[in-house]
Amino acid sequence: MDRKKIEQVEKEYLDKRKEYQQVKEQLEDYRRISKRKTENLVDYILTIYRDVDIVHAKPFLSELERNEEQMHKTYQKQMEKIEHQMLEEKKAYLKQIELLESDDNID
Numbered sequence: 297m298d299r300k301k302i303e304q305v306e307k308e309y310l311d312k313r314k315e316y317q318q319v320k321e322q323l324e325d326y327r328r329i330s331k332r333k334t335e336n337l338v339d340y341i342l343t344i345y346r347d348v349d350i351v352h353a354k355p356f357l358s359e360l361e362r363n364e365e366q367m368h369k370t371y372q373k374q375m376e377k378i379e380h381q382m383l384e385e386k387k388a389y390l391k392q393i394e395l396l397e398s399d400d401n402i403d
Contacts (some may be wrong), residue, residue, distance in 0.1 A: 302396050309389040316382045320375055327371040334364045 337360055345353035 298396050298399060302393060305389060305392045305396065309385065312385050313382060316378050316385070320378050323371050323375050323378070327368065330367050330371075331364065334360055 338357060341353050341356050341360075342350075
């Protein structure tokens with residue numbers, strides 16, 4: 297019966313979705329780590345220039361801020377791409393299930 301085919305398609309879809317979720321979680325972890333490292337660098341720079349003049353630290357801080365924004369945009373684009381892929385996979389899955397069910401109804 298086609299029920300086994302449907303179950304196989306469901307299993308493949310769920311496995312693929314799990315893979316996407318793992319990649320998305322990794323990206324979130326990378327983003328958190330990146331943010332923490334930037335914060336640590338800012339603290340370090342402020343500590344170094346504490347005894348001098350904060351004016352000297354501003355170029356470094358501005359560069360770190362730009363880098364942080366760029367990394368955030370990059371991670372965000374990657375997550376959006378993964379979410380789009382997940383949506384496309386879901387559409388393909390639903391289409392496959394629909395076809396299998398319609399084939400099953402014909403038989």
